Amino acid sequence: xxxxxxxxSPQGPLDHVDTLGDDHVGTSIDTPLRDDxxxxxxxxxxxxxxxxxxxxxxxxxxxxxxxxxxxxxHRVAKMYVTEIFGGLNPANHPDVKTFSNLxxxxxxxxxxxxxxxxxxxxxxxxxxxxxxxxYIPGERVVGLSKLNRIVDHYAKRPQVQERLTRQIxxxxxxxxxxxxxxxxxxxxxxxxxxxxxxxxxxxxxTSHMGGRFATDESLKREFYAQVGGTT
Numbered sequence: 001x002x003x004x005x006x007x008x009s010p011q012g013p014l015d016h017v018d019t020l021g022d023d024h025v026g027t028s029i030d031t032p033l034r035d036d037x038x039x040x041x042x043x044x045x046x047x048x049x050x051x052x053x054x055x056x057x058x059x060x061x062x063x064x065x066x067x068x069x070x071x072x073x074h075r076v077a078k079m080y081v082t083e084i085f086g087g088l089n090p091a092n093h094p095d096v097k098t099f100s101n102l103x104x105x106x107x108x109x110x111x112x113x114x115x116x117x118x119x120x121x122x123x124x125x126x127x128x129x130x131x132x133x134x135y136i137p138g139e140r141v142v143g144l145s146k147l148n149r150i151v152d153h154y155a156k157r158p159q160v161q162e163r164l165t166r167q168i169x170x171x172x173x174x175x176x177x178x179x180x181x182x183x184x185x186x187x188x189x190x191x192x193x194x195x196x197x198x199x200x201x202x203x204x205x206t207s208h209m210g211g212r213f214a215t216d217e218s219l220k221r222e223f224y225a226q227v228g229g230t231t
Contacts, residue, residue, distance in 0.1 A: 028163070029163055029166045029167060029170065031088065031157050031158075031159075031163070031167075033088065037088070038089060038091075042081050042082060045077070045081050046074070046077040046078050046081050046082075047077070048077075049073075049076070049077035049080055049081065050073040050074045050076070050077040051073070053072075053073040053076050053077060054073040057069065057072065057073065083156070084117075084119055084156055085119070085156060085157060085158065086156045087152075087153045087154055087155065087156030087157045088156075088157050092153065092156075093153055094146065094149035094150065094152075094153055096142060096143075096146045096149065096150065096175055097142075097143075097146075098140040098141065098142050098175065098176065099140065099141055099142070099143075100139065100140065100141075101137045101138065101139055101140060101141045105137050105141070106136065106137060106138075107136065108134050108135075108136055108219065108222065108223060108226075109134060109135055109136070109137060109141075110132065110133070110134040110223065110226045110227065111132070111133045111134070111144055111147045111148065112130075112132040112133075112226065112227045112228075113130045113132065113227075114130060114131040114132070114133065114147065114148050114151045115130065115148075115152075116128065116129045116130055116131045116151060116155055116185060116187055117152075117155060118155035118156070118157070118159045118161075118164060118187070119157070119158050119159060120158070120159065120160075120189055120190070120191045121157075121158030121159055121160060122160075122191065123191040124158065125189070125190040125191045126190045127155075127159065127161065127187050127188070127189050127190070128187060128188055128190075129185060129186050129187025129188055129203060129204075130185075130186055130187070131151045131168065131183065131184070131185050132182075132183070132184040132185075132186075132226075132227035132229075133147050133150075133151065133168065133172065133181075133182070133183050134181070134182040134183075134213070134223050134226070134227075135172060135176055135178060135180055135181045135182070136178065136180035136211070136212060137176070137178075138176070138177060138178045138180075139177070140176055140177055141176075142175065142176060147172070150168060150171050150172060150175075151168055154167040154168050154171065161185055161187060161189075161204055161206050162206050164185065164206075165183050165184075165185050165206040165207065165208050166208055168183050168185075168208075169181050169182075169183045169208040169210060173210060178211065179210045179211030179212075180210060180211035180212045180213060181208070181210045181211065181213070182207070182208065182209050182210065182213040182220075182223050183207065183208045184205065184206070184207045184224075184227060184229065185204075185205065185206050185207075186203055186204070186205045186229075187203060187204055188202075188203045188204075189204060192204075205229075
């Protein structure tokens, strides 16, 4: 008699789920959200997540009566909703205003080494690194700090780095009304360094080159030179 495989066996029915996560496959440019994702308010979500996380801690055998652990479910739930996953809610999108390009500046503008803190959606472990963003102004320009805020907003979601790169680029393209946008992310994934292969030395680089950044090789080389990379 053949014993059915289980999710814990080497050939179990959930093997494809592990493989998908390890391969860092993304599904689309849009973050996968249900239609009722915001039917609950933040306070309701925090209370519900705290209950669920308390169950996880209990299943791990932790003593939730201990002073150090008793408040952890609420802390984690609040962190999820209001901090590291705050970018899921479109109401939290930064208020970004553009201004007329009164200076007539029409050369590349680069904001480099923007701090990037995100979360891998496959293992819920941190993604840490930097973002480099550039655009060529047309009729409109944007305050420099707003570039950082755009990166931060889309990073505050369960993410795949390829998707995050495109979301930042598309947001800037729509905001500035130009295709001449370049984005490069260079980040370490703790799901690579702290589990699985446990490779501490590698980082992942993704890029989006739009408009003239895609067609003008000299402009692309200039951009990479500015951010310390190579083409």
